[in-house]
Amino acid sequence: MAVYSQWNLRLPYPTHPVSGRRIAPADALAEDTVSHARNVQQLSRSSARAPAPPETSPYVLVYGGSTACGAIALQMIRKSGFIPVCTCSPHNFAMVKELGAEEAFDYHSPTCGDDIRRYTSDTLAYTFDCITDLGSMRICYTAMGRAGGQYMGLDPIPLRGHTRRNIKPDYVLIYTMFGKEVQSPRPFGRPARPKDRAFAEGWYRSTQVLVDTPGEVRPHPLDPSSDDLEGVVKGLDRMRKGDISGVKLVYELTR
Numbered sequence: 195m196a197v198y199s200q201w202n203l204r205l206p207y208p209t210h211p212v213s214g215r216r217i218a219p220a221d222a223l224a225e226d227t228v229s230h231a232r233n234v235q236q237l238s239r240s241s242a243r244a245p246a247p248p249e250t251s252p253y254v255l256v257y258g259g260s261t262a263c264g265a266i267a268l269q270m271i272r273k274s275g276f277i278p279v280c281t282c283s284p285h286n287f288a289m290v291k292e293l294g295a296e297e298a299f300d301y302h303s304p305t306c307g308d309d310i311r312r313y314t315s316d317t318l319a320y321t322f323d324c325i326t327d328l329g330s331m332r333i334c335y336t337a338m339g340r341a342g343g344q345y346m347g348l349d350p351i352p353l354r355g356h357t358r359r360n361i362k363p364d365y366v367l368i369y370t371m372f373g374k375e376v377q378s379p380r381p382f383g384r385p386a387r388p389k390d391r392a393f394a395e396g397w398y399r400s401t402q403v404l405v406d407t408p409g410e411v412r413p414h415p416l417d418p419s420s421d422d423l424e425g426v427v428k429g430l431d432r433m434r435k436g437d438i439s440g441v442k443l444v445y446e447l448t449r
């Protein structure tokens with residue numbers, strides 16, 4: 195969940211060449227999710243401006259390519275010189291391919307992980323998991339090549355899912371980019387990470403041009419509602435029921 199416009203969360207460092215610009219909800223979502231894409235960049239520690247060419251395998255798996263985070267990740271991975279493949283439901287295959295996925299795989303299939311491993315010729319070394327539960331980890335770990343690599347989740351990792359020693363698991367929390375301690379109960383609390391802030395400053399500088407250039411980054415399709423604050427509660431219920439697919443719920447608060 196995120197809050198924008200007059201309640202916009204300001205970054206502690208300059209990011210915008212145009213000061214005082216009013217950000218439309220769709221643009222705000224693009225900016226927000228591009229910021230999430232830094233998690234993808236942390237997989238390879240390359241910068242958006244000067245992507246490191248892939249040394250071994252060009253593939254990056256985005257588990258959950260139709261999530262709001264995954265949809266932006268697909269685009270940023272492409273722009274970074276890698277080839278994204280992803281999982282999602284078949285009705286979202288066309289959408290994720292338009293965003294840059296070379297191939298999409300149905301995570302409901304019992305052979306999903308094996309299919310990805312075969313498609314990537316047993317070389318997949320980077321996985322970005324936008325779901326991060328036991329089921330998603332199992333598929334990601336099956337998909338990764340025999341040499342292992344880096345698995346990055348967006349939520350705390352269920353330790354039971356870590357079943358291969360040559361895979362390095364980690365999970366990122368966007369809030370460390372502010373360079374301050376994250377004061378939340380475990381497993382979310384984290385000490386200040388000055389390196390994350392330094393990385394975020396560079397990342398925001400290098401991606402701002404993409405956000406400001408029309409058509410460079412496609413924000414996730416919106417599912418807007420005029421239901422105000424009560425709508426948010428209904429939206430949370432929809433999320434719990436798994437009733438959201440390939441869209442971002444938006445509620446404009448008027449009161």
Ligand SMILES: NC(=O)c1ccc[n+]([C@@H]2O[C@H](COP(=O)([O-])OP(=O)(O)OC[C@H]3O[C@@H](n4cnc5c(N)ncnc54)[C@H](OP(=O)(O)O)[C@@H]3O)[C@@H](O)[C@H]2O)c1
Nearest residue numbers: 258260261262263282283286324348366367368438439440
């Ligand atoms: N660490 C951080 O800093 C950070 C930041 C932002 C978000 N997050 C986390 O990232 C996750 C994704 O957030 P989001 O807003 O991007 O999600 P979202 O857009 O709400 O996700 C909806 C999508 O999830 C997919 N999905 C649901 N269950 C799935 C499963 N079991 N396996 C594969 N796909 C599944 C559905 O795909 P199909 O319809 O195609 O089946 C649907 O399109 C959340 O858990 C959120 O808490 C973490």
